[in-house]
Amino acid sequence: MKRTTEPSEGPLQKRPNTEPTLSADDDVEIADAPTMSSTTQPTAQDSKDFFKPIGDYVADDDNAVAATTIDGEGTIAEREQKMVEEIPSLCMDCHKEGMTRMLLTYIPYFREVIVVSFSCPHCGNRNSEIQSAGQIQSKGCLYTVHVTNVADLNRQVVKSEHCTINIPELQIEIPPKKGQLTTIEGVISDTLRDLELDQPLRKHMQPEAYAKIEEVCNKLRDILGEDKPAEDAEVQDEEIGSSGLRSLGPVGASSSSMSAEEKANRKVPPFSIRLEDPSGNSFVEFMGDVYGKGMSDAKWSKRDFPRTKEQNELLGLAHTDATAADDVHTTGFDKNEGETEFDNEEVYTFAGVCSSCNAPLETRMKKVNIPYFKDILIMSTNCDNCGYKDNEVKSGAAVSAQGRKLTLKVEDKEDLSRDVLKSETAGFAIPEIDLHLSPGTLGGRFTTLEGLLQQVYDELSERVLMRGDSSTQASNFEGFLGKLKSVISCETLPYTVILDDPLANSYIQNPYAPDPDEQIVEEVYDRTYDQNEDLGLNDINVDNYMEEEDAAPATTTTTEA
Template identity: 35%
Template structure:
């Protein structure tokens, strides 16, 4: 467990700062080898939880022989379904932004594009720090062997000295720069002091992990080894094709399809989907598990939701790793226009309206100044009540540091006040408005009347997508003229 001396910290003091009410958490001591002097020191371990964030394992090493001390943060919980990438833009002269708290997991890569600078995962271990602390440790790490470099390679040492001036300028807010934190595990975090409102300087994107990232995180990936002959790889592929052909697949009855969907998700999802349809048959086909790369089975059926569109319901289960997933995908072509759906919530019946929220939809509640960008909650099938509950849980998980000594009283009061207002939405003390703005028009709120025209509380508005929206979804470069011509012929 190597680390810099500026990370000196006592495990007990860290936990007290994070979770003051957890006094009975045990601290474990393990005899460990000191990497500096070769003698034995002591490592203290404690499992705790950052309020509204994740479970973490704190470790602190202390060597009584040479005085070496360092600490580390590791995540004790599960990996998140998707990776996350935070982008924080720093204007010159704003030193207050450097105090933003950062949770960095051991799989995180940090970049500063303006300097062409990158901190790989192995360079800095998992830590609980600030932006300034991370940049300062990076500068000290580069400077550590400068005296030796000057003797061996003066030109390289001089170039590093010039680079250190720029890096320290970033750490003291004398230089405008962009701080990018990319974590395939999805366990890293940058504080948003404006939470629950959006931060104009901070953006967050979720993404699907690549096979290489899955392998680096410990997932099993069946990839050909370097040096294998083309014939061997081709033979393996042919064998796999024959294996697929022998897999039983085809159509199963509606009952089996409903059971498959229920295995992959909650009863709420099943009730919402099967309320509109009773599929006569469900198609099944063999696939590869996206988590462990093992063979698994996916079941699918197509249905048409009234007043919405044709949708595809898919459910996958993996017996090898236990991964289960159900999702709803829009069918048909991409809508020519974006759609904004607005509903006024007045009574308990409105809270029970079914909601289909796609990945491309943003959520707004003007009464409490809440706005969630597209992709924040992912795609889901739920009710309005379930959506508000998910929003509350997601904000607490993502924004973190909403309790304990790490938050000043003013911010703590602000967050508690927002949670109170968010919970009041479900108690219906007053009317409020829910807006789903979907650039691909793949989201839907169900009416409470037999005819959607009779539902005066529900309105739909179509509008032209902007160039930036089309660019985000790859529509500006999409050319379907040849396909349209072949289809028309």
């Protein structure tokens, strides 16, 4: 069992200095909580008594052992009854009576959860899951962790039944299923076990599918440090019979021949894992200062996002299209009714070809007017065949005669909610942390300042941390990412954000418009010859170009004569 020895004080109560946390290697057969009276409703104090950290359960069990030793009374079953509650349940495999155990516990710096474990003594069927004991959050969450060493594999993962796990480097997506309390290594082990389950059959029935899946399995084995099972191992598995299948999961024996020291010092192929949960009830453990809530961990990031209509329907928070047929005419707008103020809401689509897989797709384009600025065009491309996505922001106005440099002084966290338009020709810089992005980096973006900084962090972390051993300055770059996260969390204040756009197509929201904003300094300047050359403006002739067209045929006629 993995234990953390840092002092931990959660948002609900004071906890002991040493608190164990469950990992994928644990047999989750702890579950029984005090039962609530049917005549009384639980209060906030009762919630603390029911949902206690596992460290408190262990302390109570130690006290029960000491009391039994002194008094000579009580049994082990009575002590276990204080921790878990056992409920007889029907086994879905052999249809005989099994046992379900439940534990109401609290994960530090997260929330209350219910750990459920089922076991059948007749057929050996076992399964466990975790359920959220709290309410659905107001927003969904997206956790991203960059794994570069063995220690990152031991990060604790809480996966709800609505969570989708994605590993982009391996092109693996795990759809929502039952909740789990495990680690990143446990997620990889479960995926490898599921993929290996039908491989002997695919080898003979579908050789092409077998080869592709075996390639993914080899990458997963490299991450786990395991060797490929020998051919005779499959025969031994068949001879096991009713005693059970070989498991490569969290509770299975490793097939690696390395020693414990070699496993701790081995190299792990770098990859990233993403947990997207529209209910907001999933969690990935972060490293570093617990009071920073992950901001000091350069490999860990969390982003909250508003749920879509489809996600709300999936969670049961909104009516489906069939049940909300009466509400169709009450949403949207109709230009025939004279609602001309919604002209900018029209979305145009035009056919195209995916640049990744050459499959046909549609690109959507919408015109948006930014108050006190200009019109812009937002274009979005999404390929249903390969999943490729691309977003672009273009200017909907003429080329400006001069460039413009915007300097924003960020003084508090409220400034992160300002809308920011960064065109593809704008440079982005934060001098306090030595961040300088040349024009063209990230392309065009229309988002908030916090969203722009998060996109910069995601791009830099994926491009640098994922290089593995080829990057000799990875450790130094992790320190830079830590500074960037401190900027995003506003731990470093004040700091300066600079947008330098030679075409003056970038914009930072002024909440006091049309009055000037004291935190924004606007500087208008003339473009240099080199800037015009890079933008292709030196060869553009917009004055008297009709005269040149008329003169061209005359010159040709003279030459022929």
